[in-house]
Amino acid sequence: MSEPEETQTQAKATPLRSLIGAVISGSLAFAAYFLMSAIATSFAAKPLHSDNLIVLRISSAVRTLVLGIAALGSGVFAIVAIGLVALAIQLFFQQLVKRES
Incomplete structure (x- = not known):
């Protein structure tokens, strides 16, 4: 029994598609940055209240991990x-060279 093969067509990269993707990714980066800022502000406004050293270290590690993940998402x-x-610029110049030749 063989399954029918699905033909997949790959969309060509164009400067417009690259710029649209850049806008989407940039907006997600800003959203992640503002989320990270809100998390950091919330953590700063609520200090830890405990006498147990283990609790302080674990909660500090968790706070660091949460902020680190938000920062990593924003950076990526x-x-x-x-x-x-950069890809959009490269594709634009490649199209200009093709038109000239």
């Missing part, structure tokens, strides 16, 4: 947006 989306803008 920002780098993707920059890369897509």
Whole structure:
């Protein structure tokens, strides 16, 4: 029994698609940044109240991990947006060279 093969067509990369992706990724980066800022503000406004050293260390580690994950998400989306803008510029110049020749 063989399953029918699905033909997948790959969409060509265009400067417009790259810029649209960059806008989407950039907006997600800003959203992640504002989320990270809100989390940091919330953590700063609510200090830890405990006499137990283990509780203080674990809660500090959890807070650091939460902020780190939000910062990582923001950074990844920002780098993707920059890369897509660079790809759009590269594709634009490639189209200009093709038209000239």
